[in-house]
Amino acid sequence: MLATVTAGAVLGIDAFLVTIEADVSSGLPAFFLVGLPQGAVKEARERIIAAMGNSGYYLPPRRITLNLAPADVPKQGSAFDLPLAVGMLAGAGQMRSIDRLAGYMMVGELGLDGALRPVRGALPLAIAAKQAGFAGIVLPGHNVGEAAVVDGIDVRGATTLKEIVRFLEGSEELPQTTLDRDALFRAASAVEHDFADVKGQEHVKRALEVAAAGAHNILMVGPPGSGKTMLAQRLPGILPPLTFDEALETTKIHSVAGLLGGTKSLVATRPFRNPHTTISDAGLIGGGPHPRPGEVSLAHNGVLFLDELAEFRRNVLEVLRQPIEDAKVTLSRAAVSLTYPSRFMLVAAMNPCPCGHHGDTQRRCTCAPQQVQRYLGRVSGPLLDRIDLHVEVPAVRYRDLSDRRAGEPSDSIRARVTRAREVQRARFGDRGDVHANAHMTARDLREHCAIGDGGEALLRTAITRLGLSARAYHRVLKIARTIADLDGGGDISTAHVSEAIQYRSLDRASAAAAAAAAAG
CATH class of the missing domain: 3.40.50.300 (P-loop containing nucleotide triphosphate hydrolases)
Structure with a gap:
């Protein structure tokens, strides 16, 4: 029997969907896990079989093939334990109903006793599930808070594999988690x-x-x-x-x-x-x-x-x-x-x-x-x-x-x-690309950091005496622009330039040291 479960994997700070195809068929007992599993995913077999046995589920000796698609992307981490286990149980006919299976993404690490352990990246996984149109996501209870930050998706947390199987069969409900984001910001x-x-x-x-x-x-x-x-x-x-x-x-x-x-x-x-x-x-x-x-x-x-x-x-x-x-x-x-x-x-x-x-x-x-x-x-x-x-x-x-x-x-x-x-x-x-004055480009400096004759003369003297680099020159202009913004956002005055130069103390120290060395 073939069963399909949707999991997710994190790449950078975003997540992508991974479809797990579980085929449990007659033949000599064998276990195949394909689709570029890496590290902890390769080791998942022993954890999953022990977790199912200790949770009261019997897996008959059959030929089991698990495919992680897309097959050309490496899969890492222990978050595949839960969807792999659910896929094997569904493929082996150990679940009375799998009607809910298509509507939920599954993520979670399994202990040998069937307990669910927290995983990394629950928030980007919940975002990926919502964007893909899933009704919800099932994950360890430790991770429900961060997943619930995402609006418009049903977040269900569980503590054991047995709870999740009963939820998918429809015989038991898992608590639904909601979050008051405004209260979090106020706190x-x-x-x-x-x-x-x-x-x-x-x-x-x-x-x-x-x-x-x-x-x-x-x-x-x-x-x-x-x-x-x-x-x-x-x-x-x-x-x-x-x-x-x-x-x-x-x-x-x-x-x-x-x-x-x-x-x-x-x-x-x-x-x-x-x-x-x-x-x-x-x-x-x-x-x-x-x-x-x-x-x-x-x-x-x-x-x-x-x-x-x-x-x-x-x-x-x-x-x-x-x-x-x-x-x-x-x-x-x-x-x-x-x-x-x-x-x-x-x-x-x-x-x-x-x-x-x-x-x-x-x-x-x-x-x-x-x-x-x-x-x-x-x-x-x-x-x-x-x-x-x-x-x-x-x-x-x-x-x-x-x-x-x-x-x-x-x-x-x-x-x-x-x-x-x-x-x-x-x-x-x-x-x-520009959120504040510190991020301005050279073009922005020409457009927004014009200074008068007095400020120009002061800056020219400072550059000559302190030996400022071109980058340091641009820094002074950006600082002067910020000081002017604190004063209301008007033109950059000589006073703004003067204060900005004062914030280059190491340049002044370097110039003084060079002068002392030349005099010596």
């Missing part, structure tokens, strides 16, 4: 880390506001304990709230990475990722034997924070260039090429020298000038050029620490940032 709107908690550092707060308003990358340089990490943690709280489309795309990435399930079903706040300095290049941008999204993709639509930037391995930092420029990561393998989105704000922090106190007015630096230059040189010039704002973060003064007054709350700063983003949204319209 996520509260700011966990507030700028009101930060004492002093007003110019750094201003720089972070400018960065948030234009989606600019920022580097903070300062001694240990000056509040760099504390400031970075509060940046997501002043970014505009996620739209549902952004939340859905971000959630798909986290679903594929296996970071959802249980009570967390939707990423409703902007992600904040803080990888350790020992991370590998594959961990940062993604990859591995079975490619998974890396930290740059998990930070999509949010913030990627690299603390102690100079301590990361140089090859790890250099792989950031493509994601920063292209807002996506492409992983090419012999069998497949995957693309993960990675539009994030890079926020980095580092000490000014190995001991951390170069330029500190409170503690003496013990590093030789050559050590300082070597330390700063661990971050390459091309990477620094891709960071729009360089900001010095000095040690916090006692009078600021002892001040009992609360600083400006994040909600107030977020309101200004959101207004500036609305100005940019009106400027760029529905262009998919």
Whole structure:
């Protein structure tokens, strides 16, 4: 007897349908699994047979052939266990009725006792099922929350194989899961880390506001304990709230990475990722034997924070260039090429020298000038050029620490940032490649970043004295445009250009070091 079950497989952050054809016929007992099964799919036979036996189902000794179509695409993962088991039972005539089988997609991993275990990618699988016109999807109970994010599809969760068989036969119902997306967004709107908690550092707060308003990358340089990490943690709280489309795309990435399930079903706040300095290049941008999204993709639509930037391995930092420029990561393998989105704000922090106190007015630096230059040189010039704002973060003064007054709350700063983003949204319209000033192309700069004679003269002097590259020149123009947007979106003035130049502190430091070396 031939039975057909629909499953799904994840490719990148999207899913595609896999049709499982199960043929159980008379003949010498044999088991054939074809259709390019890989890894865990090849091992599914032993899990499935044990799960069926421990669930009370008897599979007669027959010739069993299972085909996974399309047959020319590799199939990976353990989510095929459930549909393979259902197909074998239906093909062997072990189910009283299979009327419901055609209307549901099946995904899930089976334990030897017949229990269902969670799988990766439930959200993109539910989206694929809806787009294909299926009535619903049946999956492990641990995954129902993320699948229920999709409107217009019947999401059924189960804990055992026996429950699913009874549901397909019509003798038992599985609970239907629904989700209140508005409630999720309301619950996520509260700011966990507030700028009101930060004492002093007003110019750094201003720089972070400018960065948030234009989606600019920022580097903070300062001694240990000056509040760099504390400031970075509060940046997501002043970014505009996620739209549902952004939340859905971000959630798909986290679903594929296996970071959802249980009570967390939707990423409703902007992600904040803080990888350790020992991370590998594959961990940062993604990859591995079975490619998974890396930290740059998990930070999509949010913030990627690299603390102690100079301590990361140089090859790890250099792989950031493509994601920063292209807002996506492409992983090419012999069998497949995957693309993960990675539009994030890079926020980095580092000490000014190995001991951390170069330029500190409170503690003496013990590093030789050559050590300082070597330390700063661990971050390459091309990477620094891709960071729009360089900001010095000095040690916090006692009078600021002892001040009992609360600083400006994040909600107030977020309101200004959101207004500036609305100005940019009106400027760029529905262009998919430009969402904020940081993403402007050279053509956009000519059209939207015209400056007057005074600003032109100031910028010319800065470029000459600081030796800015062409990319750094464009960064200054983008920052000036953002500052003008925070002021209402008018023309770029000399004051806007002057403030933008102040946010290139490492360029000023490099120019001063070069001048000192020439004088020596």
